[in-house]
Amino acid sequence: MKTLLPTSTAGSLPKPAWLAQPEVLWSPWKLEGQALVDGKQDALRVSLHEQLLAGVDIVSDGEQTRQHFVTTFIEHLDGVDFENRKTVKIRDRYDASVPTVVGPISRQKPVFVADAKFLRQQTRQPIKWALPGPMTMVDTLYDDHYKSREKLAWEFAKVLNQEAKELEAAGVDIIQFDEPAFNVFFDEVNDWGIACLERAIEGLKCETAVHICYGYGIKANTDWKKTLGSQWRQYEQVLPKLQKSNIDIISLECHNSRVPVELLSLVRGKKVMVGAIDVATDTIETPEEVAATLREALRYVDADKLYPCTNCGMAPLARDVARGKLNALSAGAEIVRKEILSTPLPDA
Structure with a gap:
């Protein structure tokens, strides 16, 4: 039977201190050679175990084998010079x-x-795998070749599609593309960003998701949020076109944000990963706070299409904080699940 309100994370989880410096983005590895290979796999096992212990329904690798959600993928491509x-x-x-x-x-x-094959061997739970989206990749580089953000994005979409097809063949159930740039470059999103994303998912049979958030809980992002006023309406610019796209699931930041919850109505009919955990604070939500966010979302998203999630990745957080937040996510989802299942259906 399909799980009602299946929980998941947006992406990264904290790395253990023996693998990389905790609570730091782009943290260098502490191991090398075969020890690093083994260490990454051990960290992936630990991350999976913590998700399972917390009751997370759709699990991931916690991005344990990559330094950064964008550049680790780019490092493996030809045409990019990391020295220059x-x-x-x-x-x-x-x-x-x-x-x-x-x-x-x-x-x-x-x-x-x-890595995806290794994760698949460790669990029978549904697996979600995150890849950087084409526009966010473009926004994380200096282009001295194509001289066009759009041309470069189409090239990235092609190689992402190759990778996504092999991830699907490895047993991944949901492939998520991280596109925080969609919250910034609205004209480009609507002109070519969503089209590039559809090129990246071309031919996939597994479910696909796009994650659009206001970023990790780092100072540059929290400072930016302070300038956005009392209502964050960025999603209003991109959700209408995404609603018409071939993407199956849209992942959004909701809890403790100033996003008007009614904007969720712009993607009615799509599955929505509702961010019910704030990753920009060390304060651990109560299950009731998570439940309150989900109840709000249910006014605009059908219960069978709502996926409780975190707002963004949790790599910069302490491990015990991330663990507490995962537990709260599962407990809050369970409160609402019971409420839905105990509500009598209206007479036909």
Whole structure:
């Protein structure tokens, strides 16, 4: 029987201290060679175990084998020079030193497929795997070759599609594309961003998702949020076109945000991963707070299409905080699940 309100995470979970520096994005590995290979697999096992203990229904690798949700994929592509770095403004918010596109983009070999096979061997639960979306990849690089954000995005969409098809063959149930850039570059999203995303999912039979959030709980993001006013209506710009797209699931930030919950009505008919856990605070939600967010969402999303989730990745959080938040997510979903199942159906 299909689980009602199946829970999942948006992506990353904290890495153990023996693998990488805790609570730091882009943290370098503490191991090398075969020890690093083994360490990543051990961390993936631990991350999976913690999700299962917390009662998470749709599990992931916790992004334990990658340093960063975008650049780890790009590292494995031809045409990008990681030594030749430039400073660019990412998401129109903060400066970062990024690699340079110096030639045609191509993918010579799978990037995450071996990791996905390893995860598949460890569990019978449904698996979700996150990939960076084409527009967010473009926004995390300096392009010295195509000289066009759109052209580069189409090239990334092609290689993402190759990877996604192999992930599907490895047993992944949901492939999620992370597109925080969709909350910033609205004209580009509607002109070509969603079209590129549809190119990335072309031919897939597994479910597909797009995750659009306001970012990790890092200072650059929290400072930006303070400038957005009393209502965050960015989703209003992109959800209508996404509602008409071929993407199956739309993952959004909701809890403790100033996103008007009625904006969820713009994607009615789609499955929605509703962010019910705030990743920008160490405060652990109560199950009742999670339940309250889900009840609000249920005014605009049918119960069979609502997937309780985290707002974003939790890599920058302490492990005990992330663990507590996962427990709260599951407990809050269970409260609402029981309420739905105990409500008598209206007479026909």
